[in-house]
Amino acid sequence: MTPGEISVLADLARRRSGVIVDADKTYVIESRLAPVARRQGFTSLSELISDLQSREDETLIWATVEALSSTETQFFRDRSPFHQIAAEVLPALARKGRQQIKVWSAGCSTGQEPYSLAILAEEEGGKHGPMSMDIFASDLSDRCLEKGMAGLYTQFEVQRGLPSRLLIKYFDKVDDHWVLSPRIRQMVHMQRQNLLTDVKGSGPFDLILCRNVLSAFDSSTARTVLEQIANTLAPDGFLVMGAHETSAHHTPAFRPVPGLHGLYMRDPNFRVAA
Numbered sequence: 503m504t505p506g507e508i509s510v511l512a513d514l515a516r517r518r519s520g521v522i523v524d525a526d527k528t529y530v531i532e533s534r535l536a537p538v539a540r541r542q543g544f545t546s547l548s549e550l551i552s553d554l555q556s557r558e559d560e561t562l563i564w565a566t567v568e569a570l571s572s573t574e575t576q577f578f579r580d581r582s583p584f585h586q587i588a589a590e591v592l593p594a595l596a597r598k599g600r601q602q603i604k605v606w607s608a609g610c611s612t613g614q615e616p617y618s619l620a621i622l623a624e625e626e627g628g629k630h631g632p633m634s635m636d637i638f639a640s641d642l643s644d645r646c647l648e649k650g651m652a653g654l655y656t657q658f659e660v661q662r663g664l665p666s667r668l669l670i671k672y673f674d675k676v677d678d679h680w681v682l683s684p685r686i687r688q689m690v691h692m693q694r695q696n697l698l699t700d701v702k703g704s705g706p707f708d709l710i711l712c713r714n715v716l717s718a719f720d721s722s723t724a725r726t727v728l729e730q731i732a733n734t735l736a737p738d739g740f741l742v743m744g745a746h747e748t749s750a751h752h753t754p755a756f757r758p759v760p761g762l763h764g765l766y767m768r769d770p771n772f773r774v775a776a
Contacts, residue, residue, distance in 0.1 A: 503528060503531065503532065503547055503548070503551075504548075505525070507547070507548060507551045508523070508525045508528065508531065509525070510551055510554065510555060511523060511531065511535075511551065511554075511566070511570065512525055514554065514563065514566065514567060515566075515567050515570045515571070516720075518563065518564070518567045518696075519567050519571060519642055519696060519697075519698060520697070520698045520718075520719045520720075520723035520726075520727070521567070521570060521571050521718045521719065522718060522719060522720055523570055531570065532547060534569045534570060535547055535550065535566065535569055535570070537569070538550065538565050538566055538569045541565075542562060542565070550562075550566070554566060564644075567642070568642055568643040568644070568645065568646075571642055571643065571718065572714075572718060573611045573612065573643065573646055574611070574714070575610075575611040575612060575614045575615060576614055576659070576662035576663040577614045577617070577618050577659075577660065577662060577663040577664040578618045578663040578664065578665075579614070579615065579618075579663055579713070579714075580713075580744075580745055581663075582745070582763070582764070583711070583713065583742045583764060583765075584618060584619075584622055586742070586762055586764075586765055587619070587622065587709070587742070588622060588625075588626055590759075590762060590765070591709060591740050591765070592626060592629075592630050592633070593630055594740075595630075595633075595708055595709075596630035596631055596633060598738060600633065600708060601631075601632050601633055601634070602633070602634050602635075602636055603623075603633060603634070603635045603636065603708045603709060604636050604638070604705070604706070604707045604708050604709075604736075605619060605635055605636065605637045605638065605707060605708065605709045605710070605711070606637075606638045606639075606640070606704065606705070606707045606709075606710045606711070606734070607619065607637065607638070607639040607640070607711045608640055608695075608697060608710060608711065608712040608715060608731065609640070609641055609642075609697070609712065609713075609714075609715035610639035610640060610641045610646075610647075610650065610692065611641055611643070611646050611650070612646045612649045612650045612659075613639065613646075613647075613649070613650025613651070613653070613690070613692065614655075614659070614663075615639070615711060615713070616637045616639035616650075616690045616692070617650075617653070617682060617686060617687075617690060618663075619635065619637055619690075619711070620635065620637055620686045620689040620690055621668055621672055621686060623635035623689065624672075624685075624686070625668075635689060636689070636691075637689055637690045637691065638690075638691050638693070638704075638707075639690050639691070639692045639693075640692070640693050640694070640695035640697075640700075641692075641694065641695070642694065642695070642696055642697075643694075644694055647692050647693070647694060650692055651687075651692050652681075653681055653682035653686075653687045654676070654679050654680070654681050654682075655673075655679060655680050655681075655682070656678070656679055656680075657678065657679075657680070660673065660680045672686055697715070697727045697730070698723070698726070698727070701727075701730040701731065701733075701734060702730065702733070704734045705733070705734030705735065705736070706734060706735065706736040706739065707734055707735055707736060707739055708736050708739045708740070709739060709740050709741075709742070710731055710734070710735055710739065710740070710741050710742070711741075711742045712727075712728075712731060712741065712742070712743060713742060713743055713744040713747070713764075714744040714747070715727075715744075716728070716743070716744070716747050716752065717744065717746070717747060721752060724752040724753075725752045725753045728752050728753045728755055728756070729753050729755050732753075732755035732756065732768050732772055735768050737768060737770075738767070739767070739768070740759070740765060740766070740767060741756055741765070741766040741767070741768075742764060742765055742766075743764050743766065744764065745763070745764055747764075754769055754771075754772065755768060755769060755772040756768055756769055756772075757769045
């Protein structure tokens with residue numbers, strides 16, 4: 503691809519989703535877009551890009567933008583946040599009288615994060631009194647959500663982060679794949695959502711996970727997204743961010759929970775938008 507073609511793609515991704523495309527990673531861009539070009543019947547990426555420039559085909563535009571967005575995920579990714587949720591967040595919410603915990607997994611990709619939360623809720627059931635978890639999961643990619651809603655994963659996917667005990671307990675083997683139990687799938691409602699435009703009116707949530715999502719945005723977009731998230735979080739709710747992310751660089755809407763890395767609460771001085 504030429505620098506001009508990469509610039510077209512980068513501008514499209516930024517305008518539609520806020521995602522920043524690294525122009526130096528030509529191989530990554532090409533590998534992500536090649537399947538889109540094949541599915542859409544183009545003989546080359548240059549032909550696809552030319553079509554993007556010549557007509558407003560929303561289906562093709564979003565297929566391209568979704569492909570340029572990272573979909574990296576795994577069950578119980580990074581582990582520490584899930585330990586914090588079990589040891590700190592759920593007991594804190596129980597002390598506040600919550601019996602149904604409303605959770606949002608933002609940027610859920612193919613579903614491993616929200617399903618990990620559902621499994622965690624099952625494992626923790628009864629430890630904090632009568633408590634259930636209602637999980638909303640969202641992503642920009644229809645293809646990722648379709649896979650997530652099916653709850654069907656390869657051996658490689660379940661091996662990444664999922665303890666064998668939980669695999670046997672919550673999955674059934676079907677040919678060369680593993681399918682998640684209906685009980686766990688029913689705890690999670692998945693829906694397509696653009697964090698730039700579709701967040702208003704959501705919530706309030708007791709717990710929001712927005713991990714390894716903000717790194718795809720520039721600082722201005724990250725601030726916008728975080729402040730929209732703040733508007734959907736209950737005043738005494740919790741936000742979990744990625745291990746290398748921090749709200750301090752983006753907005754004063756949140757303050758860190760002392761002693762718990764990556765865990766935040768809404769700053770009481772933050773003015774919620776009407």
